[in-house]
Amino acid sequence: MRKYFALASFVLVTLFLSACSGPPEELSPTETPSILQGQSAAPETLDEFVPPEASEPLAPLWPENQTQEDGQGAVTVAITPTNLNRAEETLNFQVVLNTHSVELGMDLAQLATLATSTGISVDAQLWDAPLGGHHVEGVLSFPALLDGLPIIAGATELTLIIRDIDAAERVFRWQQ
Numbered sequence: 001m002r003k004y005f006a007l008a009s010f011v012l013v014t015l016f017l018s019a020c021s022g023p024p025e026e027l028s029p030t031e032t033p034s035i036l037q038g039q040s041a042a043p044e045t046l047d048e049f050v051p052p053e054a055s056e057p058l059a060p061l062w063p064e065n066q067t068q069e070d071g072q073g074a075v076t077v078a079i080t081p082t083n084l085n086r087a088e089e090t091l092n093f094q095v096v097l098n099t100h101s102v103e104l105g106m107d108l109a110q111l112a113t114l115a116t117s118t119g120i121s122v123d124a125q126l127w128d129a130p131l132g133g134h135h136v137e138g139v140l141s142f143p144a145l146l147d148g149l150p151i152i153a154g155a156t157e158l159t160l161i162i163r164d165i166d167a168a169e170r171v172f173r174w175q176q
Contacts, residue, residue, distance in 0.1 A: 061085050062152070063174050073166030075099040081174060082139075084152065090125065090141040091152070093160065097136040102166050105132040112162045114142045116155035122146060 062084035069078045080094040091114065097104045112124040122142050129138020144150060152158065160172045 062158070062176055066174065068172045068174075070167075070170040070172065072170060074101045075104070075166040077162065077165060077170055079140075079160060079172050081158075084158070084174075087144075087150075089144055091144050093140045093142075095127075095129070095138055095140050097165070099134050099166070102134075103132060104134060104136045104165075106165065107131070108138075108140050108162060108165075111164055112140055112142075112160065114151075115159045115161070116152060117157040118153075118155045120146060120151045120155070122151060 062081065064081050064084055067078050067080040069076060071077075076096075076098045078096040078098075082092045082094055084091060095108060108127040108129070109124040110127075112127075113121055114124070115121040124140050124142050126141040127138060128141065129136055142151075144152075155176075157173060157175045162170045162172075
């Protein structure tokens with residue numbers, strides 16, 4: 001009974017998917033439908049069904065968890081994008097500041113700008129980190145939308161600039 005239920009479920013899902021994909025393919029009685037090509041036999045359960053591979057990715061992905069480091073002056077700044085490929089209200093970057101001689105009490109939201117290759121530039125909106133010390137770690141957030149549209153839409157490069165942390169300017173770039 002279980003086998004018949006699984007097979008019936010597979011048939012229903014297959015019919016639903018084929019109905020959603022437009023007119024049916026014309027097949028001779030000996031041809032295998034394209035959805036099943038490459039499989040040895042019709043699967044008995046949905047768990048055995050292997051969907052065909054996508055021919056190309058939907059969109060290029062931004063590099064996440066790729067840390068860039070700048071060691072100008074007495075402060076080392078390491079920045080890692082954390083959510084560029086997810087639709088969220090902010091674009092977040094993990095920031096680690098390390099020094100042995102400079103007090104790190106600055107608000108990075110006042111010092112950071114994010115620019116895209118499409119000409120959009122936004123200031124940071126939040127620096128979520130403790131203020132002060134010689135080893136500071138936090139999240140620097142930028143608005144993900146400008147006038148209701150994603151700021152990274154159509155961009156192929158992001159540039160994060162931080163000013164006045166023991167160097168006039170630190171520039172970090174990520175490309176798709």
